[in-house]
Amino acid sequence: xxxxxxxxxxxxxxxxxxxxxxxxxxxxxxxxxxxxxxxxxxxxxxxxxxxxxxxxxxxxxxxxxxxxxxxxxxxxxxxxxxxxxxxxxxxxxxxxxxxxxxxxxxxxxxxxxxxxxxxxxxxxxxxxxxxxxxxxxxxxxxxxxxxxxxxxxxxxxxxxxxxxxxxxxxxxxxxxxxxxxxxxxxxxxxxxxxxxxxxxxxxxxxxxxxxxxxxxxxxxxxxxxxxxxxxxxxxxxxxxxxxxxxxxxxxxxxxxxxxxxxxxxxxxxxxxxxxxxxxxxxxxxxxxxxxxxxxxxxxxxxxxxxxxxxxxxxxxxxxxxxxxxxxxxxxxxxxxxxxxxxxxxxxxxxx
Ligand SMILES: C[S@@+](CC[C@H](N)C(=O)[O-])C[C@H]1O[C@@H](n2cnc3c(N)ncnc32)[C@H](O)[C@@H]1O
Numbered sequence: 001x002x003x004x005x006x007x008x009x010x011x012x013x014x015x016x017x018x019x020x021x022x023x024x025x026x027x028x029x030x031x032x033x034x035x036x037x038x039x040x041x042x043x044x045x046x047x048x049x050x051x052x053x054x055x056x057x058x059x060x061x062x063x064x065x066x067x068x069x070x071x072x073x074x075x076x077x078x079x080x081x082x083x084x085x086x087x088x089x090x091x092x093x094x095x096x097x098x099x100x101x102x103x104x105x106x107x108x109x110x111x112x113x114x115x116x117x118x119x120x121x122x123x124x125x126x127x128x129x130x131x132x133x134x135x136x137x138x139x140x141x142x143x144x145x146x147x148x149x150x151x152x153x154x155x156x157x158x159x160x161x162x163x164x165x166x167x168x169x170x171x172x173x174x175x176x177x178x179x180x181x182x183x184x185x186x187x188x189x190x191x192x193x194x195x196x197x198x199x200x201x202x203x204x205x206x207x208x209x210x211x212x213x214x215x216x217x218x219x220x221x222x223x224x225x226x227x228x229x230x231x232x233x234x235x236x237x238x239x240x241x242x243x244x245x246x247x248x249x250x251x252x253x254x255x256x257x258x259x260x261x262x263x264x265x266x267x268x269x270x271x272x273x274x275x276x277x278x279x280x281x282x283x284x285x286x287x288x289x290x291x292x293x294x295x296x297x298x299x300x301x302x303x304x305x306x307x308x309x310x311x312x313x314x315x316x317x318x319x320x321x322x323x324x325x326x327x328x329x330x331x332x333x334x335x336x337x338x339x340x341x342x343x344x345x346x347x348x349x350x351x
Contacts, residue, residue, distance in 0.1 A: 001035045001056050005155045008109075008133060008170060009040070012058050012163040016044025032152055049165070054149065055141045058159035067184050067300060068137065068160065070229075074297045075182075076138030077233045079117040082290040083143050088282050089119050095279075096177045096206040096332055099322060102127040108172035111135070113161045113193045114179025118144025118154075125154040133166065135159050161189045164196060171196050175204035181302045187312050194316045197337040203318065206332045210305040212273075213329055217303050220295070228296040240296055244289045247280065251288070256281035275327040306331060 009018040021041035027034040038051040050057050061069055094101065106128035115121045115134030121144055124132045133155045134144055141158045148154035159165050161176075161183065174197050176190075183189040190205055197203050210217070228236055255278045258268035268274055280288060306323065309331045313321045318335035326332045 001038075001051050001054060002152070002155060003033050003035070004131065004152075005056070005133070005157075008131075008155075008166055009056070010165060010167045011042035011045060011047060012159060012165040013047050014042060014045040015168075016042045018042055018049070018165065021048065030150065030152070034149070053142060054145050054156075056157050056165075058157065058163075058165040059137055064137070064160060065184070070299050071182055072138035074229060074233070074299065075116065075136075076140050078290075078293060078297055079138070079140035079143050081233075081237065082286070082293070083117060084286055084290075085119065086283065086287050088287070090123055093120050093123055093177070095326060097175055097204040097334065098324060098326075098332060099334060100175075100202075100204055104173070105129045105132075109170065111164075111166065111171040111174040111193070111196050113164075113174060113176035113189070114182075115144050115156065116140045116178075118147035118156060120175075120177060121154055121156065122148050122151065125151040129153055131155065133157060133171075135161065135164060135166075137161070162192050164192065166196055168195050169198045172198060172201045173203070174201075177204075177206045180205055181207045181304060182298050182300050184300060186302050186304065187308075187315070190312045191316060194318075194337055199338060201337050202334065203316075203337055204332070204334045205312075206326065206330060207304045207309060208301065209325065209330045210303040210308075211325075213303050221301065221303075224296055224298065224301065229299040233297070236296060237293065240289065240293045243296075244285070244292045247277075247292060248285055248288050251277055251281040273329070276329045279327050304331060309333060 006020060011018055018040050020038060022039045023035050024037040027036055034054060035051050036054050040049040040051065040056055105124050107130050110124050110129040110132040112121055112132060112134040115136045117140050118134055121132055121134035125148060131153045135157045136144060137160050141156050145156045148156060157165065174193050176193055180186040180189045194203055255271065255274065258264040259278045280291065310323060313333055313335050317338045319338060321333060321335035323331060323333045
């Protein structure tokens with residue numbers, strides 16, 4: 001953890017200021033102080049939060065609900081196994097956060113809700129974010145920290161998105177990619193994230209869509225919920241190679257060639273799930289295996305209808321909202337957060 005993160009922290013229990021109460025080990029080799037082991041303390045309620053292996057830990061798993069904990073456990077395992085970098089990540093990320101482009105990050109204070117192994121944290125830092133804070137509930141933070149430790153403007157924090165240990169209304173831009181639909185209440189996670197964006201700042205979110213995914217919700221989700229998310233991760237790793245082999249063959253031998261040739265593109269557009277499967281054709285085996293595993297490991301996954309997603313943005317009072325159907329299978333949203341950021345419920349209560 002870099003000293004420079006301190007100014008952004010706030011106690012997740014009471015909102016008080018958080019300070020560094022002890023440092024057991026630190027590293028100054030790169031020109032800044034990296035606290036590797038130590039403790040943070042809230043000035044107001046005196047609650048302590050450890051810094052372990054370079055990451056401040058605000059998630060107390062004795063207090064985290066069982067469904068959230070099992071989601072975190074599974075994804076923690078996933079990202080500690082699939083640690084690879086892929087040169088396609090930048091393009092893929094830009095697809096999820098469109099219309100945002102790399103220049104948009106320049107000079108901004110950025111928050112990432114659910115950073116996983118830190119692949120997007122790193123990109124945002126490299127694209128010139130003034131600082132980026134990647135937050136994740138799971139042990140994936142160990143990988144995210146390793147991935148970004150050399151960057152002076154990147155921070156990684158272990159915390160629950162519903163109780164972010166960060167100053168409210170402090171960030172110029174927040175984004176969350178592939179996380180909200182894995183929360184027990186996706187909309188509440190979206191609202192929690194939005195509360196950390198300053199008035200006039202921006203927010204991006206990408207979630208699975210309900211539309212065009214009925215085959216998943218009908219046939220795949222019951223298997224995921226009852227079998228694959230509960231089996232041993234090692235066994236799932238092996239089992240998931242079977243659907244990955246089918247995906248790999250279909251994308252490389254059918255979807256990519258048919259979409260590439262002008263003579264067959266019209267036909268390709270009529271293929272099952274063409275936009276999504278063709279988008280996966282650019283990836284090699286390891287990345288496709290990660291994607292298949294990712295779809296089977298999550299205990300919780302909601303498929304969000306467009307109308308509901310639009311309601312999330314209306315609820316926080318966002319304006320200039322752009323919602324797009326990504327690969328005809330998921331929703332991405334980008335909007336400007338207004339001053340009060342209240343939810344519909346809060347507006348109703350306050351009249
Ligand atoms: C599918 S992964 C996406 C990770 C990253 N955004 C990416 O695209 O590489 C979902 C991530 O959400 C995290 N997550 C799940 N529930 C969370 C919560 N309550 N608070 C913070 N992160 C959470 C998981 O640990 C996991 O790393």
